[in-house]
Amino acid sequence: MDAHWLAMPILQQLNSGVLVLSTDYGISFYNQFIERRLGVPLAEVRHKSLFDVFTDLPEAWLKRKLDSVIALNAPTFSSWEQRPYVLKLPHLRPVTGGSDYMMQNCSMLPLVHPHTGETFICLLIEDATDVSIYQLELQRNMQALQQANRLDGLTRLYNRSYWEQLLHSEVLRAKRYHQPLSLILFDLDKFKQLNDDYGHLGGDFVLIELASFIQSLLRESDFLGRYGGEEFGIILPNTSQSGATEVAERICRQVAAHQLLFNQRIIRATISLGVAEFNPHRHQEAHDLLQCADVALYVSKRQGRNRSTSYRDDLQKVLQKVN
Numbered sequence: 001m002d003a004h005w006l007a008m009p010i011l012q013q014l015n016s017g018v019l020v021l022s023t024d025y026g027i028s029f030y031n032q033f034i035e036r037r038l039g040v041p042l043a044e045v046r047h048k049s050l051f052d053v054f055t056d057l058p059e060a061w062l063k064r065k066l067d068s069v070i071a072l073n074a075p076t077f078s079s080w081e082q083r084p085y086v087l088k089l090p091h092l093r094p095v096t097g098g099s100d101y102m103m104q105n106c107s108m109l110p111l112v113h114p115h116t117g118e119t120f121i122c123l124l125i126e127d128a129t130d131v132s133i134y135q136l137e138l139q140r141n142m143q144a145l146q147q148a149n150r151l152d153g154l155t156r157l158y159n160r161s162y163w164e165q166l167l168h169s170e171v172l173r174a175k176r177y178h179q180p181l182s183l184i185l186f187d188l189d190k191f192k193q194l195n196d197d198y199g200h201l202g203g204d205f206v207l208i209e210l211a212s213f214i215q216s217l218l219r220e221s222d223f224l225g226r227y228g229g230e231e232f233g234i235i236l237p238n239t240s241q242s243g244a245t246e247v248a249e250r251i252c253r254q255v256a257a258h259q260l261l262f263n264q265r266i267i268r269a270t271i272s273l274g275v276a277e278f279n280p281h282r283h284q285e286a287h288d289l290l291q292c293a294d295v296a297l298y299v300s301k302r303q304g305r306n307r308s309t310s311y312r313d314d315l316q317k318v319l320q321k322v323n
């Protein structure tokens with residue numbers, strides 16, 4: 001069977017765009033897929049330059065691509081992920097949730113006329129709008145899920161496992177670049193009593209409010225996380241022990257002065273804090289730093305609470321005295 005008569009109807013019905021160019025970028029043909037979206041009949045633009053008919057074409061990039069198709073006599077491809085579209089065409093969908101223009105995969109193929117030997121370039125335009133929308137939606141969901149996995153459900157601070165990962169990375173960074181790194185651990189004082197006085201909801205309220213209050217006192221480069229029930233940690237990159245001690249004392253004062261209103265009752269909470277600096281000569285890993293901050297926090301508790309203690313080697317002796 002002679003199949004030539006099939007070509008044109010199929011070309012016109014295709015659910016992809018077909019655009020044929022001469023080597024000087026003149027339009028020789030486009031099918032109905034492109035004609036419908038462009039809104040210009042082919043007869044009006046035949047032989048006109050592609051760059052005069054389609055606005056906003058990436059001219060330099062596209063000319064390089066088209067010239068290479070001719071020079072190498074080999075096809076080339078551009079995906080929507082590299083460049084959202086080549087031809088600026090509407091996507092004809094009522095709702096996309098994304099761009100107003102059709103996302104495109106575009107193949108560029110060399111063609112040679114069988115009788116005249118003349119060379120042409122064919123652009124095959126595949127509508128990738130649906131795929132791009134699903135993919136972007138998927139990426140957004142993945143990011144939201146990843147973010148949710150990192151956060152503590154009650155306070156929306158970093159949860160323990162993610163905060164520990166951050167601490168681990170910061171310890172590696174401090175070791176590698178010889179930068180100071182400090183850690184503050186703090187714990188709400190007499191929180192059991194607070195829960196008894198105001199109920200578990202009152203306790204939760206205090207945790208949520210103090211988390212956001214303390215977050216507001218920190219630099220954006222510090223990492224505040226919920227370490228346990230009413231215990232929290234702050235990683236302070238690029239901060240020496242004296243700097244971290246100042247931060248801890250300021251937080252301690254401001255928390256004690258902060259009034260929380262719960263069910264028309266004023267709650268005053270205090271915290272105890274322990275500060276330690278990473279010491280690359282004595283600490284192997286994050287765990288060693290955590291231990292020092294924990295000892296300092298313990299001393300704050302034993303010495304009466306609502307205070308901050310900086311780690312020193314003789315703290316163990318201090319503890320023995322207090323005990």
Ligand SMILES: Nc1nc2c(ncn2[C@@H]2O[C@H](COP(=O)(O)OP(=O)(O)OP(=O)(O)O)[C@@H](O)[C@H]2O)c(=O)[nH]1
Nearest residue numbers: 187188189190191192193195200203204229230301
């Ligand atoms: N409301 C509430 N309470 C919590 C949460 N997590 C832990 N707690 C409570 O926090 C209290 C901690 O009590 P303790 O470890 O005895 O310490 P404390 O009463 O704060 O005493 P000190 O730490 O010695 O000042 C316990 O009663 C826990 O039930 C939470 O998410 N919400």
